[in-house]
Amino acid sequence: MIINDFLPVCKEDMVKLGWDRLDFVLVTGDAYVDHPSFGPAIISRVLVNAGYKVGIISQPNWKDKDSIKVLGRPRLGFLVAAGNIDSMVNHYTVSKRLREKDFYSPGGKMGLRPNRATIVYSNMVRRAYKKTPIILGGVEASLRRFAHYDYWDNKVRRSILVDADADMLIFGMGERQVIELANYLNEGIDIKYIRHIPGTCFLIENKEEIYDYVEIESFEEVLEDKIKYAKAFKVQNDEQDPIRGKVVIQKHKNMYLVQNTPVMPLSRIELDDVYDLPFQRDFHPMYKGMGGIPAITEVKNSIISERGCFGGCSFCALTFHQGRIIQSRSHESILKEADRIIADKDFKGYINDVGGPTANFRHVSCKKQLKLGTCKDKQCLYPEPCKNLIIDHTDLMELLRKIREKDKIKKVFVRSGLRYDYIMADKNHEKFLTEFSKHHVSGQLKVAPEHIADEVLDLMGKPAGKIYGKFVKEFYDVNKKIDKEQYIVPYLMSSHPGSTLKSAIKLAEYLRDIKYQPKQVQDFYPTPGTLSTCMFYTGIDPRTMKKVYVPVTFEEKALQRALLQFGNPRNYNKVYDALIKAGREDLIGDGEKCLIRNKGDRKYSYGKNNRKTYSKKTNEGNAKNKSKKDLKFYKSKKK
The missing domain is CATH 3.40.50.2300 (Response regulator)
Known part of the structure; x- marks a missing residue:
């Protein structure tokens, strides 16, 4: 039909x-x-x-x-x-x-x-x-x-x-x-x-109707005991594989919840068939007089090229929903969708995105994955890329070339997330970064190092900060060679399980050294289905059953978030309190390494390395660098 x-x-x-x-x-x-x-x-x-x-x-x-x-x-x-x-x-x-x-x-x-x-x-x-x-x-x-x-x-x-x-x-x-x-x-x-x-x-009443299953702690047990909650989550997480996973059951009072094994991913042909269906690619006309649907704006001229992610970040629910096995569409299917976008009367020549959960994953992580399933106790990229990992950006670059060579297309951007550690593991990463930066970056490349402190990255399942540093250097070196002024915008997360004030200060010092102040910071958001949420609730890493420090109070979360934006004058008091609380008075004052000035100096920003200081002497000279809102804040402090 x-x-x-x-x-x-x-x-x-x-x-x-x-x-x-x-x-x-x-x-x-x-x-x-x-x-x-x-x-x-x-x-x-x-x-x-x-x-x-x-x-x-x-x-x-x-x-x-x-x-x-x-x-x-x-x-x-x-x-x-x-x-x-x-x-x-x-x-x-x-x-x-x-x-x-x-x-x-x-x-x-x-x-x-x-x-x-x-x-x-x-x-x-x-x-x-x-x-x-x-x-x-x-x-x-x-x-x-x-x-x-x-x-x-x-x-x-x-x-x-x-x-x-x-x-x-x-x-x-x-x-x-x-x-x-x-x-x-x-x-x-x-x-x-x-x-x-x-x-x-x-739901069933009698578990004898089910066979070959693993039973996890009941709702009543995990409600009362956080250790049992962590154990139950570990099993849920382990069994989310369509090949090696088992049926999982969990008692709820007098009923049993039964989760069958996950479904096998769609084949490329099946996935192509889904995206070839006659979508109208817009919101229903009944909303035209209501201002339309804002969510369509970014995706209307975007193309989903793949599903799944083997990145395995602890705070991401993709493993629990889409799974770790990559499913990607054929070039032909994606090019047909590009043609449909081009045919739209409102098309201006720009494809906003070609990607998915992770844009530079186009194939399964290793050859054995579709026969034996994903590894139960190993990650593909963490703590370092697996020796069996297939690392190749050739197919992605061929696809992007084909799209950008189409008539009426001015630019093809890739705004979905990129795994920079996967890029750096590619022996041809300089070649990839050169072509990618030349044609597919919109002036800013968004990547997600999330943090810099090893104790936090370890719980996040993210690579060590030094890999991110190498990637940043490579990106800027490449852009210098191709004569482009483009920037990296890092996504950073505060208050993730494992992050102490000391960890947040470590990240703040890193931001000071690279002279970067993020406009937005993502505070860890505990959502169902993630490993990090399990840690947040239980204070336990379910993989090791070891205790984890968790910043849970709004006060501490506010301090950690403020540290990541220590240059914002509104955050001065919180940053000051955080540094005092952590015994880091050495970061308050006039020194080159200081994050903020002393309170008595009426200087509400960071030190000599940054020109946008909010001091009595430099206020007029820096007026052009501040918004009216910031100046209003300064004047209120002055009074």
């Missing part, structure tokens, strides 16, 4: 298609955007392509029980998702303050979806249609499939499948699972008997 238009959002749309009843209704917490960067768009298109009739209910009013009924009762079931990101992350900053905008809602308006949207929508469906199957999916459901620590409640919550009162949960990307499930439902098989599909979770 081919529908070269948006899918039905109301009964009138169904009439136009000649549909009197839908097979599936997909409920999502995002506005309806039919673009392959949006999970609900992919799942709905895949189902329609398989011959099923699908309608979309986007952002139903959770205060109106009838808003879930606008498309009627579907023949086979409801598919429920919170949207492209976890609804709590969507709503709240790491400081638990309400965000100002929801980029997945019309005009960026907040308040159009509830907290814990998956649970709320599923409960609405259950009340309206008691016997209709409910299948959960998306990032929120995927990462909350086991009992999990919830940062916003500051407690361990049950599996989302229990709280949602749903019949099944699809974890991971979901295309293969949803088609197999749809086919069984279409054959008349009751969903309670569909228990063998990889990449799915369900």
Whole structure:
């Protein structure tokens, strides 16, 4: 079935298609955007392509029980998702303050979806249609499939499948699972008997019905005991492999949550087929008078080239959702998508991004991975690149050349993350960096060293700081040779487990030495499904069961964050307090290595190495370097 238009959002749309009843209704917490960067768009298109009739209910009013009924009762079931990101992350900053905008809602308006949207929508469906199957999916459901620590409640919550009162949960990307499930439902098989599909979770009363499984500590046990929580998470993490992974079960009171083994990644042909579906590549026309959907701006002229990541960063949930096995699209598929972008009437000649979780991963990490699975207790890149790792940027550069050689394309940027340690491990890294810098950097290259202190990097699963230093030197040397003025913008993280004030000061000193002050700093955000979140909650590294220092108070997190932006006059008092608390008074004063001046000097920035000082003597001379806001701050301090 081919529908070269948006899918039905109301009964009138169904009439136009000649549909009197839908097979599936997909409920999502995002506005309806039919673009392959949006999970609900992919799942709905895949189902329609398989011959099923699908309608979309986007952002139903959770205060109106009838808003879930606008498309009627579907023949086979409801598919429920919170949207492209976890609804709590969507709503709240790491400081638990309400965000100002929801980029997945019309005009960026907040308040159009509830907290814990998956649970709320599923409960609405259950009340309206008691016997209709409910299948959960998306990032929120995927990462909350086991009992999990919830940062916003500051407690361990049950599996989302229990709280949602749903019949099944699809974890991971979901295309293969949803088609197999749809086919069984279409054959008349009751969903309670569909228990063998990889990449799915369900609830049972008797574990004797399951075989060849590993049982982890129950919800009740991990709720009360942090050591048991860490042990349970270690097993969950270890078994997330489609080849060597086992079924994992976890008791919740009188029920057992069953996670089947992860699904095998899509083949290149299957992945190409998904992205070749007739996406409209835009938001639904009903939002035009509402300011559109901000989230489409960056991705509309971008191309997803791969999935998965073998980088293994502890704070990233990709391993738990997309997995470590790389799946990449063919050149032909990507070039076809480039042609569709070029054909858009609003195209200005720029491809914003070609990439995915990690843009320079285009193939599996090693030859044995697809036969034996990923290594259980080893990482591909940490603490150093594995001897079996395939390191080659040839295919990526050939692909980018083909795209940029197309008529009407002025520039092809790569803004997805790059693993700089993978680049430096390539024997031809200078050649790669030269061509990449010449054609695919938009003036600033964003990379993620995250930190510089070894004790923090070790827990993050990131390479030692010296590798980042070598990469930075190589990048600037290359750009000097090709006569380009381009810069590296490092992503940095404060307050990650293992980071003490001493660690944060070490990073601040590094920033001082390289004369760089980040405009933004990412404070560690404990989200479900990550190794770092397990450390944050338990104070234990589940890999070793050793204790880990965790900055948990808002006060200490604020001090660590301020240290990374010690040059900002607003942070002066926090930086001062942090340095005093850490016994580092040597970094306060007039010395070349000082981070800030003494309080009595009325100098609220860092020392002689930086020209933008906020002292009495230099205030007028540096006025052009400061914003009006900064000058207002200075004057208030002067009074």
